[in-house]
Amino acid sequence: MNDALHPDDLDRQQQLRMLIESAKGIAPRHGDFTRLRGLRFSQPGFDRDVWTRIAEMGWLGLRLPENAGGAGLGMLEYAALATEAGAALLPEPFIEVQLAIDMMGAATPPSVFAGDEIILPAWASDPDGLGFDGGVIVGRGGRLSGEKRFVPMGAAADRVAVATNAGIFLAAMDQVGIQTLPLQDGGHAATFHFECCPATPLEGDPRPALEAATVANAAYLLGVMERAFDITLEYLGTRRQFDRLIGSFQVLQHRAVDLKIQIEITRAVIRDACVALDGGNDAQTAVSRAKTRAAEAAMLVTRQAIQMHGAIGYTDEADIGLFLRKALTIGNRYGSASWHRARHAALTERDM
Amino acid sequence: MNDALHPDDLDRQQQLRMLIESAKGIAPRHGDFTRLRGLRFSQPGFDRDVWTRIAEMGWLGLRLPENAGGAGLGMLEYAALATEAGAALLPEPFIEVQLAIDMMGAATPPSVFAGDEIILPAWASDPDGLGFDGGVIVGRGGRLSGEKRFVPMGAAADRVAVATNAGIFLAAMDQVGIQTLPLQDGGHAATFHFECCPATPLEGDPRPALEAATVANAAYLLGVMERAFDITLEYLGTRRQFDRLIGSFQVLQHRAVDLKIQIEITRAVIRDACVALDGGNDAQTAVSRAKTRAAEAAMLVTRQAIQMHGAIGYTDEADIGLFLRKALTIGNRYGSASWHRARHAALTERDM
């Protein structure tokens, strides 16, 4: 098995490989974390120059048809890039902006694709799940009142795409109140307050966009666990205790195998979710499986990575801890494992 | 930690040790299983001579006060004997007859203590749990109609003590219809059919008797897992693969430690349940913990014992399989782990 999320089509495989290759400039598999550490716990918590490069590479709107300003690629390609982003712990809000674009579709302002403007999606009001129609009420003249919570990197928004039960609305930030909370990964989440806030209604449905974001989040988690595992394997192969490499202890060998299995299952499940999404409909059960597996596997792998590093793994200085923090930060985003399990049960109940 | 279920009282400890010592004649810790194999899948599936010896040792009615024909001992002593019985896979229905005695109390016929007559308890109608008031209806003149199920070794009953919602009734077997099912441990379970069956009402409450039987069952399971573990440890210390003792492989060492921990926790929890029962009241949460832990630990230990024995463990010829069969057979008796978990939740809900 190689690292790609194998589609059967050989041309597409080739395209995927090139895409992953191209990601190296932004999200290197073997880079250090100096840039990330410099950005941690600052605002906006990422780098607008890198953002411009991301835009130049065509990552933004990659799933939109070419006639709508996108690259016409599929979920497999999106997931492959998200995996590379995860392996590099990329702090830029690539998945969130993509979610806003997927929500707005053809109505997406071109400045977004160019990276000149950042539109973030505000959809959540509950701390868990994919529910998007709470929190904000649409009043007369399309004015928004209420609040949306947990917007990753919200302080960076130039405008905000708000999902409501009456559709999607685009609002300028100057009339939106904002509060931020620092997160474990060094980024932040914002609460957006709307008080009779003027906004422009847009065509669009947040539902499929949220499904895609969920799978992208799972793919990012896959990258997180892959890299955490690689770093740990390397540690097992260099660290000595009791006059031998710790990687020669059978208990750690078998544990590493258990983690590898979880990583490979996650990859396979994400691939199936991508194929289902690319295929059109009824992908929700596959999406929920992907997110459940990815969240649990990422927590397991990063936890065990700390354990296998021993005391050094418990210092903030050791890079391995950045992976645990990232899993902790985004593991429940777009619905926790327990939320997706419940959704899966509800979706499949009628089939029993 | 030694093997006894430590009470704090030193005299009682001494008494316990003597009791356990005395059990060796009937339930030796290092005996072979020739007698058991000879009795498997036959009826009644145990040995009346051994039964007489059990009676002579005073095991029957051991918790009854001395003035009621018993030995005036406590739950700790009962559990200690049950553990020895489990370690020897004793096929005699010691716990069931004890349950009948505990149900009947002072009304127990002396012939039962002498081992001359076997009275078995019929209480279950559901396949899970400790509910005793279903299945049989008491009609005019105390006549019983309906059926009771899952009576271990039921074919051996000379009389039967039937638990109903109107109290306990003693019935002769000649008017009871009986059907038996062979069980995995080589014994059998009976269904008793009553059709206007004449019976004698007795004073007594099945509830505390069933709690005690549940703990005795947990203690028997403790003995089962102790002995299965000892046999497996010995195997790890003699079997060679790849030119070394398999007990030198770290993965098997750690697994053995995991099993040992489960055994020792089970012992500690059973001790607490015994202390609670001996103390009088409100022991149900402790009883449910004991049964839950014992059932799950016994399944785990015996499953892993098979795994560590490898292919030979999968043959009927290997004694280790007898322990898996026993755990399978009695693990859900007196309520499965899942039933006892639910009971624990219901009992503790009001305290939250």
Place this chain on the structure above:
Amino acid sequence: MPAIQPSPHDDLNPLPDQEFRAIIRHWIQENYPEHLRNPQRRLHISDGREWYEALSRQGWLAPNWPREHGGMGLSPSKLLIMIEEQERHGVARLPDQGITMVGPLLIRHGTEMQRQHHLPRILSGEIIWCQGYSEPNAGSDLASLQTRAMRDGDDWVINGQKIWTTLGMDADWIYVLARTDTHVAKQKGISFFIMPVTAPGIEIRPIRNLDMHDEFCEVFFRDVRIPAESIVGAINSGWSIAKNLLSFERIFLGSPFQAIGALDHMARLVEHLGRGSEPRIAAMLNELRMELADHQSFYKSFADQVRRGEPLGPDVSMLKINLSVLYQRITDHIIEIAGEHAAILEPLPDDRSLYPASAFIQARPHSIYGGSSEIQKNIVAKQVLGLGDNIA
């Protein structure tokens, strides 16, 4: 309904996969004996003879053999479909050592005479084969086997003992790994022999397993004298011959088949007990369904490799490791919910398709046979992860 009815011995490789699948499915439905679907235990040849002969007549008995030797010569991707359709319909596994092991081995390493004598007799069902590999003191360390074959004039004389010979009581011939040189590394002194089980000195005894079934046998060899042409391949090449044979078939050790059956069993048991509405049980079933679907995704990633014609690496062991865990977890839950029914030696009297204890017991060997999970993890650690081999 497929477009065509296949004639016996047709070459089905040129068909598109979907059509091929439809044909196979239809033919199995038409020809497989209904009472043999999803058997609770491994079939003896006497029970499965009818099906064996139907396959034989159709020319479908040996999907993996080249067509010139009487097989179907299926591509890996078609073979995968064939197996999937059999599993789907609940087709029992036959005593198939002749087809899966002996045939391919004779085709590659046998003499012309060996091929001409044996291949047709396997295809007709005249000779049923069994395997003599494992030994009581070798276990997972198969290469440490001690059965000896000594040259005596033109004959070989075999002494030793084999164990875990699947369906040995059904077999006419046996193939055996035996040591022919004790002075070299343990893998290098082993040769491959074939002989009839009626050869004087061979004694086969069934072993009753924990499920009370005589699936396995012990085989004793006491001065068993067999002619020179009983050896297959070169002397001392038996280990590499036997080892190389397993190639992409290793994917089947991790096929979701058994877990699907077990989960179906569990769902039917839950329904039988009327416990489907208990939230904890519903949640448990849902979790297991998700895990099974995930395993199917995992399986598919290896099946795709096979379909693309890529060789499977040592990482395929991960599939079997995961399946063992899942399959056994399902059957653990069967016992957990079965209450007193878990104890019963036979199927449930009121629904004989439910048999909790047997489901549980049958799942046990999955993590032992075909390379225990511990051995598989050693292999993955070493060959996939490159972790040091201080530990065998």
Place this chain on the structure above:
Amino acid sequence: MPAIQPSPHDDLNPLPDQEFRAIIRHWIQENYPEHLRNPQRRLHISDGREWYEALSRQGWLAPNWPREHGGMGLSPSKLLIMIEEQERHGVARLPDQGITMVGPLLIRHGTEMQRQHHLPRILSGEIIWCQGYSEPNAGSDLASLQTRAMRDGDDWVINGQKIWTTLGMDADWIYVLARTDTHVAKQKGISFFIMPVTAPGIEIRPIRNLDMHDEFCEVFFRDVRIPAESIVGAINSGWSIAKNLLSFERIFLGSPFQAIGALDHMARLVEHLGRGSEPRIAAMLNELRMELADHQSFYKSFADQVRRGEPLGPDVSMLKINLSVLYQRITDHIIEIAGEHAAILEPLPDDRSLYPASAFIQARPHSIYGGSSEIQKNIVAKQVLGLGDNIA
């Protein structure tokens, strides 16, 4: 309400256990600063000075020291009660290395001068101690330490590096294991030294842990020159001195304390989120409560041993192994149910007593420090189960 108010420095050993417990409980309630109950992080001495001095005035700072040296001289069973009551009230752990480690060690192995100088200063809080045992390249294999102490005239000269020095920034003095002989087995060439952290050449740097707290330090020794009387016990006896000190205190590594706190945290979080009525969450809480109660039963079986005055064997390691699993499982579930709140770097804004991420992160080191779970299992396998020691 206890019958008597204890006077400072009273001998409390003659009291019945129950009365002793009541007295301790009452005194803690009266004297422990309310705002320091159940602190989310390990306290620095500057935060805990008030409590340290209250204990000091009462003569309760050193419950484990003999009375003639200013301690309480408690029996093991009374000491257990003392700890239980502190845990029950949510009393913070002080920087207590002087009390738990240095005092007992000087009492047993120190010179009269060392005792006279140091014991009163520990009891008064004038000197706070920290530990220099672990090294970056030693880890769980503590005996492979490389810090050297060379004799130079009347002095010792120390060079090397220590790590994981708890609250090193708070300390006035440090005790150090250093190698004094490189030509013997690694455990046999180690000596025990004490020195002020202000000695020229010592540099202490805080390490920020994953919970963003500076609980630990690194300590660098560059040609640190200390007088001859800085050694405690005989030269090269440091390993056995340090190792024997830990006796029944090992039971505390497995005390249910932290798991109780975590489960309480989880229950409050469930309530805060209004999810208590979800069947899966209710079932999860019930299961964890049962497991915690079971662990308490397990703990009690060792505590009974301590109470009876029996020494603890190596089997007490099982207690810590089990606690690590349980404690971490509880905090895993906290993250599972916390939703987006799991991500937050600080306590929840609307209830600052809820802090899912920190609860989770703080549970991580339990299976690493004080002998990792892996090392503990090696010990139990070897010393309790008698399994072969091919594996260290």
